[in-house]
Amino acid sequence: MSINKPQIHRVMDLYTYLPRNPQAAQTIEQLHFKIKNNYAFSSGKINSIKKNIQRDLELLNQIVSDGEVECIRGGRFASKYRLSEAACLEHLKPELALVLIMAKNYLKSFLPQSVYEHTEGFFIAAEAQLENSTQLKEWSARMQFVPSGYSGQQLLCNDAIQEPIYQAILGERWISAIYMQKNSKYLKKYILVPHGVIHHENTNYLIATKVDESKRTQLSTFNMKNFKNVSFTEEQVSIDIDNKVGKIIELVENREFECAIYDRCPQNINFIFHRYLLNFLEENPLSIRQEIIILTSDNEIDEYRNHQLIVNNIVITHSLIEWFNKYRYWIDVIQPSNLYDVIDEYYMKNVTNEYN
Template identity: 35%
Template sequence: MKMTKPKGFPRNLNRRQYHQNIEINKLNRVLNLYYQLPRLPKQPCPMDQLQLKVRSWYNDEIDDQSMRKAIKRDLDKLKSILVTGTVYCIPKKGNQPSEYYLSEDAAIEEMDAELALVLVMANSYLHQYLPETIYNNVKGYFESATKQLEKNTQLQDWQERIRFVPTGYHNTNVDDFHMEKVKNIYTALLNNEQWVKCLYRKEGSFEQTEYTLKPHGIIQYGNKQYLMASKIVDQYSELRTFNMQRFDNIKFSKQRISVDVDSFDLDDLVEEKEYENAHFEREELSIKLRCENYLRDELESYPIDEYQDIIDQDEDYFILEAKIIITTSVLNWLVEKSHSIQVIEPQELFEKVKVHVLAARNYYDVDYDDLAEYRDDEKEESDLDSFFDDESDAEIGDINQDSVELDHE
């Protein structure tokens, strides 16, 4: 019996290559459907619109009814290969086309445990700081990561095992109303040509000022978000930092704005501490501090300067030399640790710290005798803790190896 090639079979391909190409084309169609289908909470897509989006992936010679059948077969195939989630169909009455969409957690690619864990951790952090409307459009990816992590590790409570909490006295709850107000900033960041008009209250003021801004980036510093943006000043642009909690109203600028804007590297802005207020006109100062020895571990683990130098002085103190910008947080740290750190150089920094320390002393009616007594008590308590630590170490050292091994059956 004579074999005949199917219609449309390319002469320069053998039968095996032909069938391979068909399978590759089917796979491409399924992948294209995955990327074209809307994902909750977006609105579902009617079949006629979906057909227009993916038509180029199907044979031009087939009629609309045959194409719809082919798309439905591919949708069933997509549903069967999803790692998490599913494809939903909303049937319609009469001649109305059915509607299709992906569940929030639909994912076609399997994640390893490490990637899934990173996304679960990112979800725990980002959910606190993203506007709800933006977060809702991406939370399905985090849900998929959670399900895959639970599947890979056989643990069902990963969301309860990771928490990010703010530092300091701040409440852990983020103001959802505030986040919704600033969502247009996030949208503008995705459009390099978009400017925004906003009402802003400077810190410490209730007066609103209107600005036209070109957003460059957002810096998350501790519990606060700062917008790095160029603002228009007399037909020129100037880089400024804005506390995102101080915006009252943000709208897209409808008119086209023709102002030259310098490009900025966000990493450079972070390195220069542009998100913080600073003293001494933001100049780097060469500082010398006399510090109590208990601070050494902290300053070695979290240096205040990449090239700082720690110089041993005696059993109680060491000298720290560094070159840094005196930001608000640095000054606050020096004031907070003023009972353990003395500014030796420069004199202007010594005077600034001294003003804050004296102000605190006046508020709490503290005299020098009180301070001396406090330091003696602190030293006695520290010596006592050290004594008990040494005793505990000695007791542990006296335990023989056999008795230790009895705890591990």
């Protein structure tokens, strides 16, 4: 038999489980199903439990500092309840409210609608509180996020692909996925254990463990735009999938989600560059391990190309390739000596694959 929690605990649980506008309101019966362990139950006492939930809803409505518990009368049908958009148990500090508003404009572009709508009410509540505390309006318009690129629009995968991926992450479920590798014409099926998502340059990458037919596992990343179909699978087996946090951090630091040259073998980079790039490289280092050396006149150097950059043990990924290609006329590469030959071969291979 379940034991009644103190009323304040029950009210806090109600606050957690109540849908928030614009989500659909729920009846007391639906709420009871979610929080039935909070109320002692025995045969013949269901009406008493409903009355307790009703009283807890009324108390919650008195406690919320902003907004309210909305009651939607159903006429002949049962009334339904939900939190209003601005309902909250405590006032947010202006700094926290501002962060939530900034997060709203950013996340709206990258989350499937079914996930975003569960959080939208919190963003609206944050904006309402910020307007009250500052007496200034339209905070969402003041904090804008503009995607990179000429159009300023995102080209993300559709919600039919994203939704099961996010639900799998939240519910620790496995998925079966049909995936097309970059520059490939062929589809491949994967059994994946999703762990998280990387967002990089307008693209979401799924972090997941691949499970092959021999039950061997490998942590990897997948461009979510390249999934053609995703569905839940019960094809779970007894394998050892340890805590992946450390490996995930290592995977991100090594930028495994990007293509790379030299078979991803770390390289030592050494080049002389034009002073035009000095401020840029100081503010946007190629690596935290980079070293910039000022060359003296004794080195018989060009007076404009008078700085040298050295980075040891770095994987040259797509982002770095594009940087070298963009500034190739401003730098003289010393090491690796064949860097631009390899970069040109990389671009030619990609162009050829795209048109074949």
